[in-house]
Amino acid sequence: MKNKLFNPVFLVLTSIILPIAAFEALVTDNVAASDILFALFCAVMALIVVRK
Amino acid sequence: MTNFLLAALPIATILFLMIKVNWGAARAGAAAWFVTVILAVFFFGAPTDMLIIAQAKGVMLALYILYIVWAALILYFAAEEAGAIKTIGRAIRSLTDDRPLQLLILGYVFASFLQGVAGFGVPIAVVAPLLLGMGFSPVLAVAAPMIGHSWSVLFGNMATSFEALIGVTGIPGTELTHYSAILLGLSGFMCGAAVLWLDGGFRTIRRRIVPLVLISGVMGVVQYFMANYGVWTLGGLTAGIAGLVASIIVTRFWKPHPDDVAEQVADDHQHMPLIEALTPYLVFIVLVTMATFVPAVEMLLGKIRFTLDFPETATATGWVIEAESAKAIAIFGHPGALLLYTAAISFTFFKLRGHYDDGIGKRIWQRTLKSGLPTSIGMVPVIGLAIIMDHAGMTYALAEGGAAVFSGAFAIAYPVIAPAIGALGAFMTGSTNNSNVVFGMFQRHTAELSGLSTALVLAAQATGASLGSMLAPSKILVGCSTVGLSGKEGPVLSVVLKTGVILTALCGFMALGILLITTMNGGT
Numbered sequence: 001m002k003n004k005l006f007n008p009v010f011l012v013l014t015s016i017i018l019p020i021a022a023f024e025a026l027v028t029d030n031v032a033a034s035d036i037l038f039a040l041f042c043a044v045m046a047l048i049v050v051r052k
Numbered sequence: 053m054t055n056f057l058l059a060a061l062p063i064a065t066i067l068f069l070m071i072k073v074n075w076g077a078a079r080a081g082a083a084a085w086f087v088t089v090i091l092a093v094f095f096f097g098a099p100t101d102m103l104i105i106a107q108a109k110g111v112m113l114a115l116y117i118l119y120i121v122w123a124a125l126i127l128y129f130a131a132e133e134a135g136a137i138k139t140i141g142r143a144i145r146s147l148t149d150d151r152p153l154q155l156l157i158l159g160y161v162f163a164s165f166l167q168g169v170a171g172f173g174v175p176i177a178v179v180a181p182l183l184l185g186m187g188f189s190p191v192l193a194v195a196a197p198m199i200g201h202s203w204s205v206l207f208g209n210m211a212t213s214f215e216a217l218i219g220v221t222g223i224p225g226t227e228l229t230h231y232s233a234i235l236l237g238l239s240g241f242m243c244g245a246a247v248l249w250l251d252g253g254f255r256t257i258r259r260r261i262v263p264l265v266l267i268s269g270v271m272g273v274v275q276y277f278m279a280n281y282g283v284w285t286l287g288g289l290t291a292g293i294a295g296l297v298a299s300i301i302v303t304r305f306w307k308p309h310p311d312d313v314a315e316q317v318a319d320d321h322q323h324m325p326l327i328e329a330l331t332p333y334l335v336f337i338v339l340v341t342m343a344t345f346v347p348a349v350e351m352l353l354g355k356i357r358f359t360l361d362f363p364e365t366a367t368a369t370g371w372v373i374e375a376e377s378a379k380a381i382a383i384f385g386h387p388g389a390l391l392l393y394t395a396a397i398s399f400t401f402f403k404l405r406g407h408y409d410d411g412i413g414k415r416i417w418q419r420t421l422k423s424g425l426p427t428s429i430g431m432v433p434v435i436g437l438a439i440i441m442d443h444a445g446m447t448y449a450l451a452e453g454g455a456a457v458f459s460g461a462f463a464i465a466y467p468v469i470a471p472a473i474g475a476l477g478a479f480m481t482g483s484t485n486n487s488n489v490v491f492g493m494f495q496r497h498t499a500e501l502s503g504l505s506t507a508l509v510l511a512a513q514a515t516g517a518s519l520g521s522m523l524a525p526s527k528i529l530v531g532c533s534t535v536g537l538s539g540k541e542g543p544v545l546s547v548v549l550k551t552g553v554i555l556t557a558l559c560g561f562m563a564l565g566i567l568l569i570t571t572m573n574g575g576t
Binding site: 011015 | 078079081082083085086089100101103104105107108110111112114115360362363425426428429432433436
């Protein structure tokens with residue numbers, strides 16, 4: 001699981017997809033989904049910080 | 053002043069983590085991203101909606117750049133595996149035995165030419181591995197083209213960033229070209245000198261002052277005339293071509309100093325004719341020329357575009373960013389697509405000529421993945437933090453703080469700070485174009501309020517933004533990925549930061565000098 005979370009392909013794809021998905025949810029007035037997706041993006045940023 | 057200090061914190065964080073703690077750009081960028089978000093929300097009144105919109109814009113810009121990065125890497129490894137890079141390096145070595153002059157021709161002249169043709173990090177992605185292959189250190193291999201190409205950014209790549217300045221300020225280009233071309237020409241000389249300085253300090257510059265003055269002089273003069281005759285879109289390209297011609301002529305007559313003769317590198321590869329080795333770059337130039345100058349091709353390639361429309365955002369403190377569309381990615385006409393076509397053509401050509409061993413496709417892909425992934429991880433946080441700063445009004449607070457120092461009696465000295473603001477914008481947004489968009493109107497207002505020449509202050513902004521592109525973290529990531537320095541970008545940033553600060557300061561003093569001379573002559 002740890003290896004999968006720190007996998008560079010996973011980090012690249014999620015850091016690209018999540019903000020766009022959050023934005024799309026925002027423009028369709030789905031605020032809850034938008035906030036959750038952005039929170040997940042924040043978690044990906046945290047993974048990048050702790051990844052050595 | 054508080055806002056200025058708070059807005060400076062993300063930059064301080066990224067610089068501290070990369071230079072002092074030696075973190076890679078991805079980790080440092082992500083840490084600074086958190087600092088930016090916290091400051092934006094709690095001190096600049098940014099709502100969550102704004103963060104989401106700004107981050108989505110950041111991803112769109114990152115995609116635009118990553119398209120080029122991945123395609124440039126595939127092209128580079130396709131050429132490298134065939135032995136083309138070694139052949140080009142050998143050709144430059146045979147042009148002159150003078151090692152610093154080799155560095156000048158590749159890291160300054162060739163990089164400027166590539167900026168005229170393509171831009172968006174292509175000069176660094178192409179030149180850095182060539183220099184590495186010629187025996188220069190990885191840090192120098194990245195830093196030299198980063199510094200060398202920067203003066204050519206404003207009028208390079210069809211002068212898109214100059215057009216942006218015209219668009220945002222509403223001042224005709226013909227009023228801006230005179231001072232812009234003068235400041236860029238002088239800065240070009242200094243960029244060339246800085247490239248030489250990297251290889252051996254002032255002694256190296258002193259020994260090569262004649263070729264440096266001749267080559268940079270030719271490029272600066274050609275760019276000045278092109279810009280002032282209304283064809284600024286070709287200013288960077290023609291200056292680059294003139295620089296290459298001047299370099300070939302100069303090297304015919306130049307005798308290297310005995311201390312600086314390049315070492316003979318062991319030749320362990322089968323020889324390939326130079327014209328064959330240059331095929332990828334010649335094909336690329338032809339494709340770019342067709343995509344730029346043949347309207348039918350340009351229209352065909354630009355048909356399918358990927359973009360997003362972003363609504364207006366506003367912070368609680370009243371900082372508003374108007375609704376806008378993301379920079380459209382023409383799937384088949386983007387510079388990255390042109391690089392991919394080039395890679396496919398070159399790969400087929402080298403394969404037919406028998407330059408590849410078995411399993412070449414897998415090897416190129418594995419090497420591309422190894423270099424491209426670390427770069428890609430860093431791109432989203434670095435660009436994201438810059439756009440969040442811009443949308444929260446933090447970048448503007450930084451510029452305003454700097455400009456406040458030069459108010460009242462010190463207004464006459466404002467041209468000194470104007471290029472620094474432009475460079476800051478390029479550093480934060482990773483783009484000369486964006487810097488001109490963000491700070492163009494601000495600089496115009498400041499010049500008008502201070503009673504200074506608007507054309508000169510805007511030229512200083514544009515030149516600073518051009519020079520500041522050497523500091524763009526995204527470009528450093530691109531360069532490092534091609535020489536095996538991914539995750540170790542700190543030393544490169546340290547070198548280009550020192551050089552960039554000095555060159556921007558010198559540009560400021562030149563702008564002040566021009567102002568004083570025109571004032572004494574009774575001009576405006």
